[in-house]
Amino acid sequence: MRALRTWLPYVALAAIVAAGSLLRLHHLGHGLPYSYHADEALHFTTRAMEMFGGDLNPHYLENPSAFTYLLYTVLRLLHGGGPPFDDVSGLLAAYRADPSIAYETGRAIAVVLCMLGVLAVFLVGRRLWNPATGVVAAAVLAFAFLTVSYSRYALTDTGVLLPVAVAVYAAVRAHDDGRLRWYAVAGAAVGLAVGFKYTAGLVGVPLLAAALLRRPREWRALAGLALSGVAAVAVFFLTTPYFFLDLSVALDQLGEQSDAASVRKLGQGEGGPVGYYLGSLTWGFGTLAALAAAAGLVLEARRDRARAFLLALFPLIMFVYLCTAGRHFARWLMPVYPVLALLAGVALVQVADVISRRPPVRAAVLGVLLAAVLAQPLAADIRTARMFGREDTRQLTRDFLLDTLPRDARVVVEPGVPSRYFDGRLTLGFRAPPRTLVAGGTPQRFILSLVPSRIDAYRRSGYCTVVVISTVAGRAMRDRIEPAAAYYRRLRRESRIVFHASPYKPGTDKPDFHLDWSTHLFLPAAYVRPGPEVTVHRLAGCRQQVGGRPAVLAPPPGLPRPDPASLD
Numbered sequence: 001m002r003a004l005r006t007w008l009p010y011v012a013l014a015a016i017v018a019a020g021s022l023l024r025l026h027h028l029g030h031g032l033p034y035s036y037h038a039d040e041a042l043h044f045t046t047r048a049m050e051m052f053g054g055d056l057n058p059h060y061l062e063n064p065s066a067f068t069y070l071l072y073t074v075l076r077l078l079h080g081g082g083p084p085f086d087d088v089s090g091l092l093a094a095y096r097a098d099p100s101i102a103y104e105t106g107r108a109i110a111v112v113l114c115m116l117g118v119l120a121v122f123l124v125g126r127r128l129w130n131p132a133t134g135v136v137a138a139a140v141l142a143f144a145f146l147t148v149s150y151s152r153y154a155l156t157d158t159g160v161l162l163p164v165a166v167a168v169y170a171a172v173r174a175h176d177d178g179r180l181r182w183y184a185v186a187g188a189a190v191g192l193a194v195g196f197k198y199t200a201g202l203v204g205v206p207l208l209a210a211a212l213l214r215r216p217r218e219w220r221a222l223a224g225l226a227l228s229g230v231a232a233v234a235v236f237f238l239t240t241p242y243f244f245l246d247l248s249v250a251l252d253q254l255g256e257q258s259d260a261a262s263v264r265k266l267g268q269g270e271g272g273p274v275g276y277y278l279g280s281l282t283w284g285f286g287t288l289a290a291l292a293a294a295a296g297l298v299l300e301a302r303r304d305r306a307r308a309f310l311l312a313l314f315p316l317i318m319f320v321y322l323c324t325a326g327r328h329f330a331r332w333l334m335p336v337y338p339v340l341a342l343l344a345g346v347a348l349v350q351v352a353d354v355i356s357r358r359p360p361v362r363a364a365v366l367g368v369l370l371a372a373v374l375a376q377p378l379a380a381d382i383r384t385a386r387m388f389g390r391e392d393t394r395q396l397t398r399d400f401l402l403d404t405l406p407r408d409a410r411v412v413v414e415p416g417v418p419s420r421y422f423d424g425r426l427t428l429g430f431r432a433p434p435r436t437l438v439a440g441g442t443p444q445r446f447i448l449s450l451v452p453s454r455i456d457a458y459r460r461s462g463y464c465t466v467v468v469i470s471t472v473a474g475r476a477m478r479d480r481i482e483p484a485a486a487y488y489r490r491l492r493r494e495s496r497i498v499f500h501a502s503p504y505k506p507g508t509d510k511p512d513f514h515l516d517w518s519t520h521l522f523l524p525a526a527y528v529r530p531g532p533e534v535t536v537h538r539l540a541g542c543r544q545q546v547g548g549r550p551a552v553l554a555p556p557p558g559l560p561r562p563d564p565a566s567l568d
Contacts, residue, residue, distance in 0.1 A: 009122075009135050016118065019142075020142035023382070024111045024152060025111060026388075028107050030152070030392075031530065033099055033100045034395070034421065035154075036392060036417075036418065036520065037153050037519075040155055043060065044154055045099070045154050047065075048075065051072045052091070060253070061246065064194060064198060064236075064243070066159060066239035067154075067155070067196060071105060071106045102154075106155075107151075107152060107154050110154060110155060114151045115142075116161070117160075120162040121137045124168070124338075125138070128307075128342070129346060130349065132345075132349045132352075132363075133346055134345065136344065136345035136366070139370055140289050140344045140373065140374070141161065143381055144284065148381045149520075150331055150334065156197060157334055160196045161334075161338050163189040163190070163200070163203070164339070166185065166186075168203065168314060170189060171206035171209070183225065184227050184228065188231040188234075190204040190231075190232045191231060191234065191238075193335070194240075199321065199322075199332065200335045204232065206313045209309070209310060264326045264327055265515060266476075267474065267475025267476075268479075269478050269479070273325065276330075277322060277323065277330075277333050283523060284334070285340060288372060288375075289340070289373050292343070293340040293341070293347070296343030299346060329515065349366065352365040380523060384523070387527055392529065393501035393503050393531030394532070394534060396501040398421060401499075401536070402426075405465065408547040409544060410461065410463045410545050411427065411463065412429060412430045412463050412466045413426075413428055413467040414472040415431070416470075416532060429550040433446075433449050438555050447475060448555070449553070449555045450483060451556050452489075457553055459539060459541065459542045463542075464538060465537070465539075465544065467534065467536050468535045469533075470518065473488060474532075495539045496537070498538045499536035500533075501535075502533050503527050503528065503530065503531050504533070510533070
């Protein structure tokens with residue numbers, strides 16, 4: 001019986017990792033060969049493939065490079081035979097024909113990184129408390145909706161989970177016994193976390209607090225902090241060397257990123273960041289899981305105030321920091337999820353202990369409590385996994401346009417599809433004004449340029465087919481951009497709908513536009529297929545034409561101008 005109790009947590013962990021992996025790998029190739037997530041398409045996979053040209057400088061430092069180099073290395077080993085005798089010509093040819101091979105590899109790496117984070121949380125829970133706490137924490141992290149969702153894209157977000165768990169654990173241990181090795185471990189973990197996400201560097205604050213709690217005059221604490229700093233810089237250098245080698249470029253790009261984050265995102269709505277991030281925990285992490293984490297912090301504070309303080313510090317500082325930004329996304333808070341999962345494990349295990357001290361009964365109670373906590377995120381995980389097996393609404397629209405329109409037909413398509421989406425087979429005009437004339441991202445520039453008189457220009461130029469995409473139009477409606485609203489009203493009056501692709505279950509109410517849900521998470525149960533709502537309009541009194549140079553239109557006066565320094 002004792003042997004069974006010893007091995008049972010590891011059996012449970014294996015089941016969690018297996019189920020979590022299958023949930024993420026199911027329909028891993030969704031959307032391909034196109035990537036409908038702008039960050040996935042632009043930031044990491046493309047940069048990794050460019051390195052096969054011989055230049056290991058990603059020339060992109062708005063995000064750190066750990067994920068990019070990891071993807072490059074795995075692709076080289078799997079498809080090039082590995083250095084020094086590798087041949088990547090076959091990989092490059094395959095990528096040019098179909099980039100799916102790179103995206104699927106990147107997504108698989110994201111899954112592995114997430115599962116490593118789950119394993120790390122289990123080990124931390126087991127060492128700081130007991131195996132049961134580790135199992136519960138691992139399950140909560142493995143099935144949280146946001147960690148599952150961002151394992152389905154070739155993005156860097158899941159890479160922070162393991163180093164965050166290790167850094168917090170090492171900070172607690174450094175406080176407990178003051179050994180220098182914990183400072184070194186914590187520093188290395190902080191450096192790795194920063195290598196995946198710059199803001200994750202805030203996980204170093206608990207280590208600083210641990211040293212201060214051990215009295216700042218203690219030589220070992222001061223030496224430990226110095227050692228941790230060296231370890232952090234060394235590991236960060238290994239993950240993102242060109243941050244140091246191209247420091248001026250890195251600082252310029254970080255400045256641009258900071259400036260962009262300080263500006264409110266069009267379509268974000270009127271709510272503030274505090275309510276948004278607290279609300280995101282209810283669906284991204286789980287309502288009961290978030291409540292359990294709060295209860296776990298209270299219970300831990302009653303048992304060990306210093307440890308509770310160290311555990312709470314990183315989530316609190318990250319939350320406050322993110323609330324100072326002008327725009328907000330749920331995944332920006334995801335680095336704190338390992339700590340929240342550990343605290344949730346503390347709460348559930350203690351509740352089970354209070355209900356019964358008998359091991360079989362206690363295990364059964366804990367299982368029931370865990371099932372209740374996981375019911376909400378698991379339902380969303382399974383529903384979205386099935387949904388991603390269906391064709392995206394944008395693909396349905398692409399098929400319709402290419403099947404029904406003559407080659408080079410003049411079409412207006414809102415900026416809600418990947419670049420080169422139509423393989424040059426349509427003439428796409430009236431796009432967003434260039435960044436040199438109007439500030440903001442492509443959707444924002446397009447929305448701000450919309451006025452009812454554009455429709456007259458469409459007719460004059462023979463652009464009789466207009467594709468409206470809800471991820472663009474929804475932003476304008478949510479923020480009540482009146483010129484754009486008037487444009488859409490006129491378009492509806494003076495056209496007929498020739499095609500409509502809806503991602504929603506027939507007969508259900510359409511969910512309100514949400515920057516996270518409507519673009520790539522598709523959380524509401526109304527979704528039965530991925531993608532936005534897409535409507536193809538045919539203008540009345542318009543003669544469809546083909547070919548020619550894509551039409552452009554000067555933006556209306558009064559739009560925000562870009563900062564000249566950002567255009568250098």
